[in-house]
Amino acid sequence: xxxxxxxxxxxxxxxxxxxxxxxxxxxxxxxxxxxxxxxxxxxxxxxxxxxxxxxxxxxxxxxxxxxxxxxxxxxxxxxxxxxxxxxxxxxxxxxxxxxx
Numbered sequence: 001x002x003x004x005x006x007x008x009x010x011x012x013x014x015x016x017x018x019x020x021x022x023x024x025x026x027x028x029x030x031x032x033x034x035x036x037x038x039x040x041x042x043x044x045x046x047x048x049x050x051x052x053x054x055x056x057x058x059x060x061x062x063x064x065x066x067x068x069x070x071x072x073x074x075x076x077x078x079x080x081x082x083x084x085x086x087x088x089x090x091x092x093x094x095x096x097x098x099x100x
Contacts, residue, residue: 005046013039026081030074037067 012035019032045060081087 002046002050005042009039009043009046012042026078027075030071030078034067034071037063041067 016032016035016039019035020029023029023032041060041063045057048054048057048060
């Protein structure tokens with residue numbers, strides 16, 4: 001079971017890494033970063049369970065809660081930036097902004 005979880009975490013990390021390096025859309029980059037974070041959390045939690053250190057799983061749950069709050073903040077930043085500039089590509093944000 002541990003090997004399956006480890007392979008799934010590596011696959012999730014690989015997909016997230018590909019998404020971060022190949023996309024220029026803000027939301028795709030953001031969700032790819034979330035995939036990277038969740039892959040690391042999955043690997044840490046499954047390793048702790050496999051090694052019998054279940055008292056440290058509370059730290060993993062706390063990281064999941066923090067990642068959820070970070071995802072909500074990131075989507076909020078995207079919505080505000082999209083409303084201000086009508087752009088979804090980060091390289092083009094400065095082109096539509098008025099600094100008056």
